[in-house]
Amino acid sequence: MEDTKRSDGGARRASLGRGLSALFGEAAEDYSALDKVRQSKQVPIEFIHPGKYQPRRTFDDEALQGLVESIRDKGILQPLLVRRDPETTNSYELIAGERRWRAAQIAGLHEVPVVIRELSDREALEIALIENIQRQDLTPLEEAEGYKRLMEEFEHTQEDLARSVGKSRSHVANMMRLLALPDPVKGMVQEGALSAGHARALLTSSDPVSVAREVVKRGLNVRQTEDLMRGSAPVKAKKAGGRGGAATDPTLKDVDLVNLEEEISARIGLKVAITPQGKGGSITIHYQTLDQLDDVLRRLGGE
Incomplete structure (x- = not known):
């Protein structure tokens, strides 16, 4: 070496x-x-x-x-x-x-x-x-x-x-935490059946393999998977024959919006929430330390 x-x-x-x-x-x-x-x-x-x-x-x-x-x-x-x-x-x-x-x-x-x-x-x-x-x-x-x-x-x-x-x-x-998942779940991530967001949600499961298979079978998005892990109200799968992965539960975000949150979060390394409001909406960036806030401000300033 x-x-x-x-x-x-x-x-x-x-x-x-x-x-x-x-x-x-x-x-x-x-x-x-x-x-x-x-x-x-x-x-x-x-x-x-x-x-x-x-x-x-x-x-x-x-x-x-x-x-x-x-x-x-x-x-x-x-x-x-x-x-x-x-x-x-x-x-x-x-x-x-x-x-x-x-x-x-x-x-x-x-x-x-x-x-x-x-x-x-x-x-x-x-x-x-x-x-x-x-x-x-x-x-x-x-x-x-x-x-x-x-x-x-x-x-x-x-x-x-x-x-x-x-x-x-x-x-x-957060990325390295994915390596703790069982091999069958990692295989689903590698093949693209599950996103990194799905995989992170499964880390707290006592049986991540079974839950992962259920998530893929029902076509759940990341937010629905998180709700499933929290044991909240039953999560509905995608509409039969529907397009674009829209969920039947109107209180859940559209899958494309959740994917966009994940993409932005991965780019800046911080949790991001997008809230639609009519024709507009808002983006919230969550930080835990002043160093993280300074990093976001530097990025926005183009430095």
Whole structure:
């Protein structure tokens, strides 16, 4: 394992959290970074292999085929990020861009553009996580397992990890809680039958597998699942033959609204409630500490 305790380690981890624009070494405003991309090196595609720290395990065939057609028409517009394989001459390990690499093979390309960086194992995993999280390519469990690896293999704390990947500590903690679910429930999450919100609601169940199957069978949304877990009034399933997943109980939020709450909550790492009122409505962000409030204000201010 490479030594990650270099004097510049803190500065490099800080740059990772700024996003994909920082992966090439300079800020997005620095045009020399764009020049580096344009001057990327062409490498035979067979010299590249998937990275051992790739958190993503599943690739959507339909989306991949769309990328294949784009590459055939326009080529690869963004180079792959790689590091040299220390064990094999003329071999490179993929850090970011595995979808492009897979699509390029299907498209019949013999060479692909790459940017070569010297990266430690920890930085390789951090960057792979950042790319997939920002592109929303990871399932909740893949994201959670990536966080777990960073904590277990590289001794990250949750706070340090959150800074590295640009998420709040509460978001990291909530995602990692999903790993405590039984394998059958995790399988439903991985397949997309249950969302991360559904899974979090099931964490308090004494029999999460049975409840999860009931939730999927009845087509319950997250709010309905939470009501079911609290043992409130019986929750009705979706209307037979209905569209859009609307619930028959008018006191429950529409599934699309609940999903939007989950999406915003996942992005900012805080609980969000959307309350419709006629043609308008309101959004409430719940925070527990002043640090969380400061973080929200910085985001709103565009800093």
